[in-house]
Amino acid sequence: MSKSSFVRTAMIAPSLPPASERGVIKWLRENLFSGPFNTILTLVAIWAIYTLIKGSVPWLSNSVWNAESLRECRDIVIAQSGEEATGACWAMVRVRWNQFLFGLYEVSEYWRPTTAFALMFVALTPVLYYGLRRPATILVGVVSVLLVLALFGLGTDSGHILMMAAIMAVLTAVAWIAPKRLVIVTILFPLIAFYMLWGGSVWGPVGTFVGFAIFALVWWISQRFVGVVVAAAVGLIAAAIWWGTLQTAFTTALHTAMPIELLYIRSDDFGGFLLAFVIGITAITASLPIGILLALGRQSDMPIVKTLSVGFIEFFRGVPLITVLFAANFMLLYFLPPRTNFDLILRVIIVVIIFASAYIAEVIRGGLAALPRGQYEAADALGLDYWQAQRLIIMPQALKISIPGIVSSFIGLFKDTTLVALVGLMDPLQGVTKVVRSDTAWKGIYWEPYLFVGAIFFLVCFSMSRYSMYLENKLKTDHR
Amino acid sequence: MTLASDTPKDSFRLSMLIYDTRYRSYTIQFIVLGLVMLFFMWLVNNTITNLADRGKDIGFGFLWSRAGYDIDQQLIPYTNDSTHFRALLIGLLNTFAVAIAACFLATVIGVTVGILRLSNNWLVARLMTVYVEVFRNVPLLLWIILTYVIFSETRPVPKDYKVTDEMIAAGQAPKATMALWDTVAVTNRSTNLPAPLLDRPLGGFDFLSIPINLSVLATLAVIIGSVWFNRRLLKRAKAIQEATGDRPTTWWKSLLILFVPVILLLTAMGLHWEYPVLKGFNFQGGYSIAHSFTALTIAISLYSASYVAESVRAGILAISKGQSEAAYALGLRPNRTMNLVVLPQALRVIVPPMISQYLNITKNTTLGTAISYLDLKGTLGGITLNQTGRELECMMLMMLIYLVISLMISTVLNVYNTSVKLKER
Known part of the structure; x- marks a missing residue:
């Protein structure tokens, strides 16, 4: 038997794919140079990126952080990197930092808006992590540390820092021991924030709070007898009686007995990002419930309620926000009783709330319309009344569907807070930047303030949109 | 034993306005309408007082x-x-x-x-x-x-x-x-x-005190006409293609129809451009x-x-x-x-x-x-x-x-x- 035949006993190791089909080259071929058109696109994109980098990198790398005027900035840049060099003058942001954040707010009272801002996160904790001990504690703890650091940075007196540190320590402890109790902070937050920001006598907000408490009490007692809607009306009447007649006497009496007060800050002094956040956050919180009610009104079977809701929504969606703001500025004086003196910020906030709620209503109506009819019928079949059905069956689903729309309305709303400058408030974009640019020391500066303001807006809006995407994923219960 | 047909008598009681879902919606709407009307009356009333205060109408x-x-x-x-x-x-x-x-x-x-x-x-x-x-x-x-x-x-x-x-x-x-x-x-x-200028413009007239430029109108009319003819041409070509299977060449006819009339009209009116020129402290001429x-x-x-x-x-x-x-x-x-x-x-x-x-x-x-x-x-x-x-x-x-x-x-x-x-x- 000849041994000439050859049988391979081991497999040849698989050879690598051709060089053009693997690794970086393959990726480049597939993703950047897959055809003549794509190649051209890639080259154009590279050229665009190159121009951007060429324009901005030297400018950014020559940044000046310490100077007192634009001229000084330019001199420093020229001294550092030669006659033709350009450099960013961030010293402007440094010098005007407080004004960008607080406008003309009283310097010694900077701790108040800062604390209110920190408390906002504490108030948000139950919304984000209801009853979850660890994340709640971590959030409140981190906010506490940041708050104390920020107060140090703003040069607050040590008395207030100690007080705030103590309060925040208590809140952190509450978050650890009974995280659900933080809801109390959430409920009280609007009044606390209002008082912290505007100041004045402590008894004013307390009186307002008593009104709300009366409303809640009357509503809770009467709702089992007359139904939810009528009970709300009765409660509202009771609260109105309190606010209209009794409150002033009550608060003046208490104020003379126990004068506890913070320095009163006039609305005109609000400015910068403080103003943007006050308007934006108030409008966001208030427009959601009003928007839900409007959407329900529009979907309602009652023709008069429906017509009114449609009219309201279409009117406010049909006119530009600026005209509504100007109306608040000019026309409200005619519509209110003679000699009513209404704070401009309050007017603007109310108008923005009304405007935003019309948009939210449309978004939520979309969510309501997207629910299959069976859901409504199932709720009826279970014997739930209208409000129970809305609360337990319809709204949780409709709101979940409309999260992306709601958040993008919120983003739009926050961006629109810049428009208040056009009625004379000092928002960060128009108001503060204009003041800075008309200062002789900073005349001729334009990239830096706009980039700075734009970057902060971008940060806030971008994180909101990312959070909505996260929420959407988290709440996605259909397995597709 | 009660039968399903034993429905209670439909005698109307006042309390049904609140408790009966058939009537409650009317009550609610009535109240809402009343409130809204009151609100508007209040607004109008305030406005009238305010206007009177300021001596305005x-x-x-x-x-x-x-x-x-x-x-x-x-x-x-x-x-x-x-x-x-x-x-x-x-x-x-x-x-x-x-x-x-x-x-x-x-x-x-x-x-x-x-x-x-x-x-x-x-x-x-x-x-x-x-x-x-x-x-x-x-x-x-x-x-x-x-x-x-x-x-x-x-x-x-x-x-x-x-x-x-x-x-x-x-x-x-x-x-x-x-x-x-x-x-x-x-x-x-x-x-x-x-800016485009014409040597021999067609003139114009005022319509409701808004001047209408005939030259622009004529140009627009010619362009619209060309486009319409071109579409007819393409439609015809398609019809021929569907009938015979061969599509007649249309591209040069299209170009001819689309561009020649406009160019002829503009040359006839004497189109030329007025360029901006620096005179004194600013540019003059053009848009x-x-x-x-x-x-x-x-x-x-x-x-x-x-x-x-x-x-x-x-x-x-x-x-x-x-x-x-x-x-x-x-x-x-x-x-x-x-x-x-x-x-x-x-x-x-x-x-x-x-x-x-x-x-x-x-x-x-x-x-x-x-x-x-x-x-x-x-x-x-x-x-x-x-x-x-x-x-x-x-x-x-x-x-x-x-x-x-x-x-x-x-x-x-x-x-x-x-x-x-x-x-x-």
Whole structure:
């Protein structure tokens, strides 16, 4: 038997794919140079990126952080990197930092808006992590540390820092021991924030709070007898009686007995990002419930309620926000009783709330319309009344569907807070930047303030949109 | 034993107004209507008292008195002797000018960006994502002001364009030169473009005190006629193709029909261009476009384009992959697949948000106030309001006009929606 035949006993190791089909080259071929058109696109994109980098990198790398005027900035840049060099003058942001954040707010009272801002996160904790001990504690703890650091940075007196540190320590402890109790902070937050920001006598907000408490009490007692809607009306009447007649006497009496007060800050002094956040956050919180009610009104079977809701929504969606703001500025004086003196910020906030709620209503109506009819019928079949059905069956689903729309309305709303400058408030974009640019020391500066303001807006809006995407994923219960 | 048929007698009791769902809705509506009417009565009452306090009345007669202020961008003739109503019209036309220009640009940019964002090209897709995110998350007002400031602060002053004899002798170049073969000059004041002029214009007439230019009308008529003839030609070619299987060559006929008549007409009228020339301290001749217009248009276009891009992307993604795969299976080429299968279905998703984006663009033109662009908000709601002190009338009129524009656009949207709705049986 000849041994000439050859049988391979081991497999040849698989050879690598051709060089053009693997690794970086393959990726480049597939993703950047897959055809003549794509190649051209890639080259154009590279050229665009190159121009951007060429324009901005030297400018950014020559940044000046310490100077007192634009001229000084330019001199420093020229001294550092030669006659033709350009450099960013961030010293402007440094010098005007407080004004960008607080406008003309009283310097010694900077701790108040800062604390209110920190408390906002504490108030948000139950919304984000209801009853979850660890994340709640971590959030409140981190906010506490940041708050104390920020107060140090703003040069607050040590008395207030100690007080705030103590309060925040208590809140952190509450978050650890009974995280659900933080809801109390959430409920009280609007009044606390209002008082912290505007100041004045402590008894004013307390009186307002008593009104709300009366409303809640009357509503809770009467709702089992007359139904939810009528009970709300009765409660509202009771609260109105309190606010209209009794409150002033009550608060003046208490104020003379126990004068506890913070320095009163006039609305005109609000400015910068403080103003943007006050308007934006108030409008966001208030427009959601009003928007839900409007959407329900529009979907309602009652023709008069429906017509009114449609009219309201279409009117406010049909006119530009600026005209509504100007109306608040000019026309409200005619519509209110003679000699009513209404704070401009309050007017603007109310108008923005009304405007935003019309948009939210449309978004939520979309969510309501997207629910299959069976859901409504199932709720009826279970014997739930209208409000129970809305609360337990319809709204949780409709709101979940409309999260992306709601958040993008919120983003739009926050961006629109810049428009208040056009009625004379000092928002960060128009108001503060204009003041800075008309200062002789900073005349001729334009990239830096706009980039700075734009970057902060971008940060806030971008994180909101990312959070909505996260929420959407988290709440996605259909397995597709 | 009670039977289901034993329904209680329907005798009406007063308490049924609250407890019986059949009647409760009437009660609620009655109360709501009453409250709303009370509220409006309160408003009207306050307004009357306030007006009486200030010794004012409500009337629109002020619209016919002399305006007395200048508007630098005017699409129909206007002087400061014209009426406030004329100023209103100018403002409205300026609003439309920005709105139309911005809608057009935003669509072009937005569709391009939306498609590029879906492209296989990794770099371009990322770049477009960055563009969309940056523009969507920063207030429009910032873009408008920034564009305006860049135009007015970084462009050279007109005198930088000046070339004097000494400079020629010294071989010195001027600090700034005109772009596009010396036809366009962008100074810190305005953009100067060449303007078309006619040697033998056809004249014109006034219609409701708006001048109508016959030359422009004639040109438009010729263009429309050419397009119509071209369409007839193509239709005929298609008919022949379907009857015989051969398509007659049409491209040179199309070119002939589309271009020759217009060119003949324009040469007959003696078309030539008037270029902007530096005279004294500023450019003279040609069209001078204020930076407020340019900046507003560019900023709104770029901002809205990011929204348009997102709706285009969403529309294309909404078409299931099976559709394009089926088209490939039928042997259609990629661009035919796009044109015949994907786009017609995607448009159903894309167009409604696009139209509401146009509505937003129109409303956003009011932001021109920030850079003193005199649109409707600037004339009627700005200078006229301040001069006449008639806040109530001006604001109401202005809101009404914007409302009418919005409602018109939404009507178009609704008509479109019903026309493309899937016909389900």
